Amino acid sequence: MDKVSWERARLFPVSGVGGADEQERRASSALLAVVESVREFGRALTVPLGAPSGRLSAYIEVQFKDGGKKLRPDGAIRVEYGRRSWTALVEVKTGRNNLIPEQIEAYLELARRHKFDVLLTISNQVVSVPGEHPVKVTGTKSQLARWHHVSWSQIRTEALMEQANKAVNDPDQAWILAEFIRYLGHPRSGAIDFDDMGPSWVHVRDRARTGTLHPQDKGVADVTDRFGRLVSFTAMRLSRELSVPVRPVLAPAQLRDPARYLQKAVTELATNGMMHGALRVPATVAPIKITADLRAALVRCAITVTAPREGRPTTRVNWLVRQLKSAPGQLSIEAATAWQRGPGPARTLDQARDDPHTLISDPTHELRTFTLTLTSNAGPARGQGHGSFVNSVLTAVDAFYAEVVQHLKPWAPAPPKVREDDAAPRSEPAAADGTPADRGQELPDRTDSSRPWPEIRTNGSPHDRESAGTNGVAEPITEKAEGPDLGSPASLWPTRRPDHHETHYTAEAG
16 A cells, blocks of 8 residues: 555644635634643633633634524634633634625624624734724724734744744643644645735836825825735744744834824835835844835845944944854945934945944044845735745845844943952051951051041931932942041040940941
8 A cells, every 4th residue: 555645634634625615614613623722822812802811612603693684703712710701702714805894893793792802803814003903894883892803824923933932831732733833834724924915016116116106096005004014924924933022113103093104104105115114023132124115126124233332433343343244245334423414424244344444434423323234126026926025025034134133232331340459358467476466556547637538338228218319229328437536546436325334435437
């Protein structure tokens, strides 16, 4: 028997997947089963929805009667904690099928009527702003119940990160998660990554190159919004490779009013032919800025590094160049100084390696930052694959991070060094017999006005802490010691207590 032709048994099979309905049912069942059986993955998916910690159970194709018609969402999730429960309705779309506004409105009404905590929608539609929903419904119906959207790309990214970080403790549950990841990676599963700039891409691209694009032209807003989705998907792709959560960097105005921010981005595209985005990778020196220049057909990835705060200008340039041993020679470096007006001198990495002085316009001005930029060609096609715009952006970000960003470390000042006179231990004067002399002989002669009084450093009383500042930590307080009159012959001050007749002597510090 030829074992090569046999198909291995899988927990979530893709064989026999027919039309869109079958694909959707299989994907819904596989997802909800993994959410219930793999505890860590289930928590990762439900916690952003507001679910509490508890026993989780999932159901497929739940049915409800709404008047004379039947409604059948794709699933439901329940979390039981104590005597209470948290529930969510689930609506799933796969492949190129988008969520239907009328269906979402009906499910929002259903969630309100049956007191579901949230409506969860899942599809291949990626959003550019967290919390935004790809479906637009009327204002009144959007307030019927809480609703949240998750893309299949997000689900796959979370599963891959948990697998890479070994977040699932139980080996059987880890195997179930691995089977689910294999299922989502198959083309028949219906889980598709972002791969299309939309039907208006060619029109907008050509108009931008000729400088004839207008903000009111058809498709400009759609292309601008899809670029924001592409930046979000780029963050997911980088998260899968690095096994850390990479997030898009969003302006506060974009979070407050996404529609208004989108309109500004549309104006920028029509005026300058450029689209912008940024990514934040944990533990890196700065965010990665992504610029798509449609007029020049270029993709630029840039990062701004803070220069050292000490050393000569050439020393600061060499500090940066030493970290870029594996970076390409065509990497552009722009140096910025304090009180600078306009752009600073820019050179390639090869030029900076040969002569660091080329990045120094004025040695008297302090170098503050270095901006590193790597430029590559932008693909013209709208889809994904070789020669596409989507693939050119993904490739540019991956190369920029691997060759430049991951090698950069922030500058840190050198720790303070102990002075030589303080490092040497003090020797006690010895008496004639070799034993240490009396402590009283070590005290300074206070009659000698040429010798300064010692400073007493105290940790501070509670009253001192209140006057130290708002940070709640009192700084050491330095004060001058008050000694006796210059005519006093000794540093041992007599102190008489009212209930004793003998005289006690207290040696003062110093």
